[in-house]
Amino acid sequence: MQTDRPFIYQIPTKFEKLIQVGMRVNVPFGKGNRLIQGFVINLKEDTDYSGKTKEIVTLVDVEPILSKELMLLAKWMAHENYAFLISCLQVMLPSAMRAKYYKRLVLVDNEVDPIIKNYFSKGNSRILEETNTDPMLFKKLMGARNAGKIRIEYVIKEGLSEKKVQVILNKLTKESYHKEKEKLRSNAVSLNKLIDFLVDLKDKQLEQVVVEKKLGITSSVIKKAELKKWLTRKIIVKKRNPYQQYDFVETKPKKLTAMQEEVVDKINSMIRDNKAMTFLLEGVTGSGKTEVYLQAMAQALKNNQTALMLVPEIALTPQMVKNVVGRFGSKVALLHSGLSEGERLDEWHRIQSGDAQVVVGARSAVFAPLKNIGIIVIDEEHETSYKQEKMPRYHAREVAKWRAKMNNCPLILGSATPSLETRARAKKGVYEWLHLSERINKMPLPEVRLIDMRVATKKIDENVDFSLELRKEIQIRLKKNEQIILMLNRRGYSSFMMCRDCGEVLQCPNCDISLTLHLDSHSMKCHYCGHEERIPQKCPNCGSKKIRYYGTGTQKVEQELQNLFPEVRILRMDVDTTRKKGAHAKFLKQFGDKKADILLGTQMIAKGLDFPDVTLVGVLNADTALGLADFRASERTFQLLTQVSGRAGRAQKEGKVIIQTFNPEHYALQLAKKQNYEEFFIKEMLVRHQNGYPPYFYTIQVTANAKEEGVAAKKIYQIYAELKAALSAESIILGPTPKAVLRINNQFYYQLIIKYKNEPMLDRALNNILQKSQKDEQQGILISIDKEPLNFI
């Protein structure tokens, strides 16, 4: 359970001079005084707290792990996002640094079952997890615990350090070896094993974990051997290289176009003057935004400051990483989820120590421990991945704004298709609006054609997803040895299975969602909870064999392509083919090296890619997002289509885009065809105004979920009543309603949405709900409060 309030502890004299705000400490907590880790958030000479206070046990850090700036930021975030302070503090640290808790069993009474006694044979404590493999023993232990003969304690263990320890053989003479061996013969088998192994090893060095695994011994055996001075252990910080998957070429600054120069000048003067200011850099696809970022970042470095750049997902933007590292070399640190825990920790330390002055990373990199930031860049600012979907539900853009203000530096929000919220603020003059209206080298934007699939499907086989037009265009590019990008926003083979006799659709047992056919893995999968089952041979309801699959996914399109163009070389990029670390970069390099003709993928191929030989972009079904009951459906569709269209015709050769759709009249499609953001903005703002949606209103979503539907529903109605009473009449509460997918992973979800313009009572009402949610959680009800949610369904 999360506890969200500060606790007061005494500082032992020995720590008085050392302790500082921002350090982590281990403290006893609760009735059992189990050890937990906490953050020092304030130091006081005395307190008016009258109860008994406990003492801090250890300081985890020798200096503050979180700077004053980040400590302040955490407080602001907690308040701003209705989040627990502790969750804000924790989200700022790399996961390897978060304390891991182990349950340890301690024998407190010797009068126990002989099996249990044997289990504790030496020493009186064992880590609990080890016993999970033996259910009988486990049951006995739990029985003994309930009888008060065994106590459970929590031990804190920081991750990773063990891995870095290497076992090194100490000079071990033949005689001493034989002597030791003689002594050992009778009892310690594992020590015996180890000594044999060490002698054979000569002076090779090996990692402790490797040795342990190989010999099947525990670390205590190694520690014993160390005590006997047979071996020495040395901590070696292994050099990890997070850039492995990229191959870099040093890049020199480009000579800016007049348009770029004007923009860079404006930004750089803010950097030089140390002014906090938010810029919206709106530049059409291929207008050279990256070069603007790089030259502004260079200015910050010249100013002896640091630079922070956020990208939606690093794995998807290897070209951006290549550009930044190519320009700034070893000054760059990368922070993102594609790195192992250890790599991320290394990078974090490089930033903390000042070794790295440029950070490129995904959402959580916004907390990078950079000092004296001179510029912050958010590329593709409209991307939804900048919002975290679990506590603390922060938006990286808002956090970046806060840090820019704190550091007195400019923030650049870059996009070809800014979010409506951002664009509206730029229009009002809250942000300074910078515009790159032309592509580099004056390349025209590609011509976009909409194909009406209601007509086109009549001319082709029922089971083919390519219109004749798209086929023809592909053929032309293949002949000319040019490249093609095809997008279909659905992975798997077919999206659902239906019985033609009884209409049964195969559903996930845990979620209210149909299962998707995956031919790669020969299974039916749930895209929500990961459930997987065998492909049925007959209908599970009526036994009929007339099973059919509907809806097309990337796997099926790949097959169709191969049938239509037997010689074609296809790279398929979706979640299923890119699970391995570095897979994205590998695929994109292959495509860049022209080892494939067609890059086929889900929306992960829509943004940022810059390949000069791509002259055709095809979208197989533009309607997947339009059907969703979310007021942002049009915005998402427009953004996605404009972004993916922008991949075509970026250098010398003109590009063409074919978009297949069942809704060719829809304004999102019509305006994507024109690639006219401005017109889309005006139209969409009108729609939002008419319907009372953001950015004309602020929104907050409150969700309750529980194992039983009734429990979740009751809770949300209770919250509704509370809010109704607390908020002013001007604020509107929509709902409560069940979520569009009511059940996910056997949890039922209910929600309500608050729409407001100015609501003085809001903070108090929501903080009340947040505080009470700690009790709800104990009863298995999870409450979430999401400010400006990006996902309404």
Ligand SMILES: Nc1ncnc2c1ncn2[C@@H]1O[C@H](COP(=O)(O)OP(=O)(O)OP(=O)(O)O)[C@@H](O)[C@H]1O
């Ligand atoms: N001043 C310049 N001179 C020559 N080439 C340039 C210049 N600036 C940028 N380029 C090149 O133009 C191409 C497009 O630039 P970039 O990828 O930065 O576009 P972008 O605005 O980020 O587009 P998108 O929004 O589609 O990602 C790149 O190949 C880049 O190297």
Ligand SMILES: [Zn+2]
């Ligand atoms: Zn499921």
